[in-house]
Amino acid sequence: MNYELTNILNPDSQAWAEQKARIEAGKKKVLSLTSSPRFFGLLQSEKVAGVNLLDSVTGRKYQKNKTRFFNDVPVPYGAQVAMNADGSISVIYDGDELGKVHLYGNTRRAVQDVRYTNPDGTMDNIIEFAFDGNEFSNIFYYNDEIQEIVFLNNSGQAVVRYYYYGGAINYITVEDPKTHKMIKDYTTLTEFYADQLAKLLKPKDKVTISYLGIELDVLAQTKSHNIINLAEDPFDENDNVRGNLLSILNDDISYIQEVQVSQENADKLKQKQISLAKVTVV
Numbered sequence: 153m154n155y156e157l158t159n160i161l162n163p164d165s166q167a168w169a170e171q172k173a174r175i176e177a178g179k180k181k182v183l184s185l186t187s188s189p190r191f192f193g194l195l196q197s198e199k200v201a202g203v204n205l206l207d208s209v210t211g212r213k214y215q216k217n218k219t220r221f222f223n224d225v226p227v228p229y230g231a232q233v234a235m236n237a238d239g240s241i242s243v244i245y246d247g248d249e250l251g252k253v254h255l256y257g258n259t260r261r262a263v264q265d266v267r268y269t270n271p272d273g274t275m276d277n278i279i280e281f282a283f284d285g286n287e288f289s290n291i292f293y294y295n296d297e298i299q300e301i302v303f304l305n306n307s308g309q310a311v312v313r314y315y316y317y318g319g320a321i322n323y324i325t326v327e328d329p330k331t332h333k334m335i336k337d338y339t340t341l342t343e344f345y346a347d348q349l350a351k352l353l354k355p356k357d358k359v360t361i362s363y364l365g366i367e368l369d370v371l372a373q374t375k376s377h378n379i380i381n382l383a384e385d386p387f388d389e390n391d392n393v394r395g396n397l398l399s400i401l402n403d404d405i406s407y408i409q410e411v412q413v414s415q416e417n418a419d420k421l422k423q424k425q426i427s428l429a430k431v432t433v434v
Contacts, residue, residue, distance in 0.1 A: 154358045155183040157367050161194050161202065167362040167383035174360065174381070175200050183359070185345050185370065187303060189264065193256065193283035209326060209348055210303050210311040212282070219262035220285030222253050227266075243268070251276075256283065305329055345370040360412075364396040371407055381412040381434065386421075393426060401427050 156171045161184045175182060182202035184191065191204045192214040204212075222241050223233050231245040233253060241253035243266065251268035255261055262285070268276040274296040282288040290302045297319060303312040309329035314321050324338040338344040345366070350373035353359065357376040361367040362383040371378050386397050399405045401421070412434045413421070422428060 153354075153356075154178050154180040155203075155353075155360070156180055157183045157359050157361045157371070158185070159363075159366055160184055160186040160188065161191060161198075163194065163198055170381075170383065171360075171362060172198065172200060180360075185349075185366065187289070187301075189280045189282045189288040190256065191283070196283075203352075205345060205348055205352065206303060206312065208352055210305045212286075212288075212306055214282065215284045215286075218284045219256075219259065220281055222255060222261045222263045224285075225253060225263050225266050225281075226279070226287075342366060342369050346373050350374050364394060368396060368405075368408070374407065377410070378408045379410040379412060380408055386413060386417055393421070393424065398426070401430055403427075403430070 156175050158167070158171065161182055162168060171182070174180060182195075182200055184202065184204050185206075187206045188194070188204060191202070191207065195202045222235075225233060225243075227233060227243050228245060228250065231243050231250060233241060234244050235241050241255070242249045243251045243253065251266055253266050254264045256264045262283070263281050265278050265280045267278045270276045275293040277293060278291040280288040280291065286306055287304055287308050289304060291298060292300045292302075298316050300316065301314040302310045303314075305311050307329070310332065311327060311329050313325045313327070315323040315325075321341055322339065324341065324344045325334050326336045327334050336347070338347065346369065349370050353374045353376040355375040358379065359371065359374070359376050360379040360381055361371070362381060364380075364382070368380070380397070380400065382397070386394060388394055393401070396405065397411070400408045400411060409430065410432055411430045412432050415433050418428065418431055418433050421431065
């Protein structure tokens, strides 16, 4: 399988138009890293096939032509969902507002999440729903700061947990959804992505990236044929080859086997006496 690897599927990003063109021309799939409840909806609107890495870990499968309407969200016993005069939607219990229901844009009132607040107005927890209406994750807060995200499978069972400290992820676990026994743990997102990506990708797969950031780092353990087609100029403001790209061309970063550049940039690399062993002109 051929993939275009991106941190997040963002149709408004600088690189997406070129990535999408390569996907369509090469019958590829987009492979995204970041969790995204809207991922399936974006695949449909962009008319591309794709895989999300977190979904592959949780085993999530999406159902076409299915959504969850705002009045069908799970709420505490005795609570009700009510639409307000201004169009906002509240979860009400005994006359008090417990939280707000938020909808996916450009849909017929398909629920995106329910955000519950404490009596003092601080955030308590958020229940996220995937684009097809299945519960996607639970996000927990304390003193208005995120503490934990629990990612679920289609049966609503916990599989992956992100733990936060000071607003940043500092611990990740993967667990058996039935026994809740921890299978693997990580201290960084990059470590988690790299390990899981290495399990997903096979030696016969081809993966193209457009940036020298996390997309590059997470390929370190893979056995696939990895390609970079930079969305940005390969030369910096001083006309020097960008650091990580130079390391790739010099084979200090050996897990990128191919660098795709224009003829103009290939000529510039040659003039600078940079190795062209990995270079393919496109």
